[in-house]
Amino acid sequence: MSKTILYARVSTADQTLDHQKAQAEAAGFQLDEVIADHGVSGISTTLQERPEGKRLYDKLRHGDTLVVRWVDRLGRNYTDVTDTIRHFMRQGVVVKTVINGLTFDGATKDPMQEAVRDALIAFMAATAQAQAEATKEAQKAGIAAARQDSSKYRGKKPSYDRRTLEIVLCMLGKGAGPSKISKTTGLTRQTILRIRNDAKAAEAALSRWGL
Template sequence: MRRIYYGRVSALDRQTAASQYADADEQGIKHSDVFIDEGVGGYHVSPSERPQWQHVERGLRKGSVLVIRWLDRISRRYDELHETMQRLMKKGVRVECTLNGMVLDGQEADPTRKAVRDAILAFIAAQGEADYRYRRENQAQGIAAARQAGKYKGRKPAVDYAEVRAYHAEHGGSVRALAEHFGVGVATISRALNSDDTSSK
C-alpha cells in the first residue's frame, strides 16, 4: 500500500513548505513519496495545472493512501475539489487529513456510509470556497480603504498582465506554457489572464 503526501504553498499562505515536509515526516512518509507545489494558489491554479499534483494523481491506485494537511491543499474551488475527490474515490483511494484525522475512504462499500462521506465532502468543498471568497472580499475592502487614505501602494506584478493576455490571445497555450515563456509562476499567469487590469501598474 503506497502512501503519498501532497502539499501546496502559495505566496499568501501562512504555512511554509518546510511545515508540510515536517508534517509528512511525522506521518512516516519517505521523501520520494512527498510532492509539494510551491508558489501555487489553490483558487486560481487548478490541480491539473500543477506539476507535483500530476505526479501524485498518476501514482495513486486502488488501495493507495493520499495524505494531506487539509482538503484545501488540493483546491479552494468547490467544483475542482469535489470533482477531484470524486475521481479519487472512484479509484479506491483513501484520503487522510492530518489536520484533524478525518478519513475519506474510496473503498467504502456500505451505501449509507458512502452517502455520508460524499455529503461531508460536498459541504467541506463548498465551505472552503465560501471562506476563501469571504477573506478575499475583506482583504479587498481593506486595501481599498488604505488606498483611499493614501497608505497603500500595492506590489508591482512580476509581469505585465496586458502583455500576457495579448500573447495568449495571439498564440494560445496552457497556463504552464505561458508561465515558462514569461519566466514566472503559474499563479502569476492565472492572475494575469483573470485580471481586468489594462496594465501591470
C-alpha cells in the first residue's frame, strides 16, 4: 500500500515540526508518517547526511508520495535539490510541496509536460539556493557585527552548567548512550551529541558565559 510521508527539517523557532505538519494537513495532505531532522542546517548538510533524511531513501517506495514544506527542505544548493527530486522520481515517488502546491512526478511521458516539469525543478532549486546563500551571508554579517564588540559575541547560552558537563563527559567515557545521558541530566539528545562530538567547544561555551 502506498504511503504519504512528510519530511520536515526543523532548524529555527518558526519552523517547528507541529507547524509544518499542520500546514501540510491544512493543505489537504493525509499523512501516514512524519520524518523530521531537528537542529540540522540545510545550508551545510545534504539530505543523505542528515540522520532522518537517510531514512527516506530506505522507506520510500514506488507509488509513495513525499511531502515537503518547500523544495529547500531537500537540499543545500541547486545540485542537491535537483538530484534529490530526480532520484525520487526515478524510484516512482511523487514529490509534492505544501507551499505553492507543486507536484513533481516522473511518470509522465509527454515531452511538453516533462520540459515544463524539469524547468520548474530547475527554477525552484535555483531559488532555494539563492535563499540559502542570502541567509548564510546575513548570518555572517550578524556575527561579524557582534564580534566588533567581543562582550556581545558569546553565542547561545549553554543549557548546561559545568557540573552537568562533567556528568555528561563521565557517562560518555563509560560508554553510556545519548538517550540514557539525556534522561539522567535532562539535556536534549542533540545537546549530548554536540558535547560528544566537540567537548572542547562545550567547555569554551561555558567559559564565554562565565559558567
